[in-house]
Amino acid sequence: MIRAVFFDIDGTLFSHKANAIPLSALEAIEALRKKGVLAVISSGRSYQEILELPVIQYPFDGYILLNGQMILNERFEVIAEDAITGKDKEKLIEVFNEKEIPLLLVEKDRMYINFYDERVKKTQSAIATAVPPVGEYTGNDIFLASAFLTYEERIALMSRFETLKAVSWHQYGIDILPKHSGKMKGILSYLEKTGIRKEEIMAFGDAENDIDMLEYAGIGIAMGNGDDGVKAVADFVTRDIDEDGIAYALKHFGLID
Numbered sequence: 001m002i003r004a005v006f007f008d009i010d011g012t013l014f015s016h017k018a019n020a021i022p023l024s025a026l027e028a029i030e031a032l033r034k035k036g037v038l039a040v041i042s043s044g045r046s047y048q049e050i051l052e053l054p055v056i057q058y059p060f061d062g063y064i065l066l067n068g069q070m071i072l073n074e075r076f077e078v079i080a081e082d083a084i085t086g087k088d089k090e091k092l093i094e095v096f097n098e099k100e101i102p103l104l105l106v107e108k109d110r111m112y113i114n115f116y117d118e119r120v121k122k123t124q125s126a127i128a129t130a131v132p133p134v135g136e137y138t139g140n141d142i143f144l145a146s147a148f149l150t151y152e153e154r155i156a157l158m159s160r161f162e163t164l165k166a167v168s169w170h171q172y173g174i175d176i177l178p179k180h181s182g183k184m185k186g187i188l189s190y191l192e193k194t195g196i197r198k199e200e201i202m203a204f205g206d207a208e209n210d211i212d213m214l215e216y217a218g219i220g221i222a223m224g225n226g227d228d229g230v231k232a233v234a235d236f237v238t239r240d241i242d243e244d245g246i247a248y249a250l251k252h253f254g255l256i257d
Helices: 023-034 086-098 118-126 151-158 183-194 208-216 228-233 245-252
Strands: 004-007 038-042 063-065 070-072 078-081 103-106 111-113 144-148 164-170 173-178 201-205 219-222
Touching (some): 023 038, 038 183, 118 144, 151 164, 164 208, 183 201, 183 208, 201 208, 208 219
Parallel strands (some): 004 038, 038 063, 201 219
Antiparallel strands (some): 063 070, 070 078, 164 173
16 A cells, blocks of 8 residues: 655656646645645755745645755654765865856755856756855755766766765756765655655656656656656656646556546
8 A cells, every 4th residue: 555655846746848737736646645645745956946836835745855865844844864974075165166067055044056157047947946146165064966067077077076976857967965865765764754664655756866766666657758767667657747647647556536
């Protein structure tokens, strides 16, 4: 029996074509929660970012943010967090201060970038999010960094770190986080708080940073508009987000009528 369903935001729950959550998805999630199944966000986005999207206005039972680096309950209270530490944090600050590539840092209550160019503006526009303000490192904990670069630049950048990894969310956008982290780790933390087992969860996703949670979940669902690598690891490939993909999958597995 499925007791909780985890939803990625971009390209899964939120359609950038319609600039909205499809009505069919909202109705399906409402029906799901009425049956006592938890609906949980699982995204690479920060709390500050989801405030800009029409997601926060709808009730969810938890929020796994920053690719598992920060977990909030239904009241938006932090129940678990995992900051970047050690020598690789210092190297990350060096990259930020060098200003050779656009690098965004995410703290608990603030996100800022070292500089931005046309690539950054186009990439952020593609996910319906404004470019963060330019700022200086504050000395606070860093939970995630995002870089805007080509594949070749990504290889060169990540070779500087020993304990960090990159996951893609756009052709020119990557998130940088500890190798032990990811949406799967965030889900594990959430399940420890609720007593739910992995066999009792379903997860929906469409991009590289969703792969680990789809592989971990009892049932992993890839969106029809998802990347081929995501579809390859999924237990089921549903329809496109704009073709009622979430509702279709939930009905297929009998979670809603």
